[in-house]
Amino acid sequence: MSKKIAIIGGGNLGTAIAEGLIKSKFCKATDITVTKRNITTLKELAGKGVTVTCDNAAAVRSSDLVILAIKPFQVSDVVNGFKKELTAKHILVSVVTGVLISDIESIIKKKLPVFRAMPNTAIAIQESMTCIGVTNASEAQTTYVKDLFSTLGKVTMIDEKLMDAATVLGACGTAFAMRYIRANIQGGIEIGFDAVTANLIAAQTVKG
Ligand SMILES: NC(=O)c1ccc[n+]([C@@H]2O[C@H](COP(=O)([O-])OP(=O)(O)OC[C@H]3O[C@@H](n4cnc5c(N)ncnc54)[C@H](OP(=O)(O)O)[C@@H]3O)[C@@H](O)[C@H]2O)c1
Known part of the structure; x- marks a missing residue:
């Protein structure tokens, strides 16, 4: 059951x-x-x-x-x-x-x-x-x-004693990854792409 x-x-x-x-x-x-x-x-x-x-x-x-x-x-x-x-x-x-x-x-x-x-x-x-x-x-x-x-x-x-470390690596890691993607988009705009295209290139590149 x-x-x-x-x-x-x-x-x-x-x-x-x-x-x-x-x-x-x-x-x-x-x-x-x-x-x-x-x-x-x-x-x-x-x-x-x-x-x-x-x-x-x-x-x-x-x-x-x-x-x-x-x-x-x-x-x-x-x-x-x-x-x-x-x-x-x-x-x-x-x-x-x-x-x-x-x-x-x-x-x-x-x-x-x-x-x-x-x-x-x-x-x-x-x-x-x-x-x-x-x-x-x-x-x-x-x-x-x-x-x-x-x-x-x-x-x-x-081991539970690694839970804080797991929070930094796994849970906060999502935020670090998003910061990286945002920086890539901003960099893409600075070197000449429009925001939508920079977003697409940065997101698909990370996904790939
Ligand atoms: N969000 C994530 O991705 C994530 C990841 C890892 C760990 N966590 C941890 O998970 C926990 C929840 O996070 P969350 O983002 O889901 O927070 P949240 O959206 O604020 O959810 C907490 C829920 O608890 C309810 N609540 C408050 N008092 C209650 C009571 N007396 N009885 C039953 N429910 C009650 C609240 O609703 P009412 O006010 O209507 O009761 C609210 O919906 C946190 O400790 C957080 O650190 C979250």
Whole structure:
């Protein structure tokens, strides 16, 4: 039976994950619940069959895998709000920047498999580079989480102590690449191309 997935925090990353999982057919839309306080922005996902709600506790209760996709400063309040719903069936995955697995464990105070994943913005087009660290997980649980993120791009397992380095290389790397492309476009304009042509040459050259 396929796992039920709760995405706590339906913002840029949370919705990109939900969209990617549906598009890749990793799971059915009806197996996904996405939460946020203002659910009016989740109409499109709801239209595809995803359950949208502002009730984090209910979402966690009815799920097997919980993906935490909120801002770092919200972690303590949000996790404290649903932690009593966590049972032995649950796998927890945090994509929150800068929050350690041990920080989450100290809030939940239960021994559960906890993954920390660092995707990048290309997750919106299923081309993310996602680095994953883990504690307390079985091989089957690790394979499941790797398979999930593999539908959203490439995946590598890393030691959690390298997560900051992974953020610089993989997540900030997208911004560095965009700076490089912009510089190429500006250079192209300076040497005589119009903006549209310079954009085309720079973008296709990098893609190639
Ligand atoms: N965007 C990326 O590509 C990316 C890549 C790597 C890591 N990250 C990390 O991923 C996390 C999310 O990033 P993001 O860009 O998706 O931020 P975001 O767009 O601001 O999404 C955060 C979402 O959390 C929701 N939220 C706030 N309080 C909540 C609560 N009590 N219960 C449920 N949902 C709640 C917010 O909606 P409401 O205010 O309506 O509740 C918002 O939609 C951050 O920690 C970020 O560092 C992001």
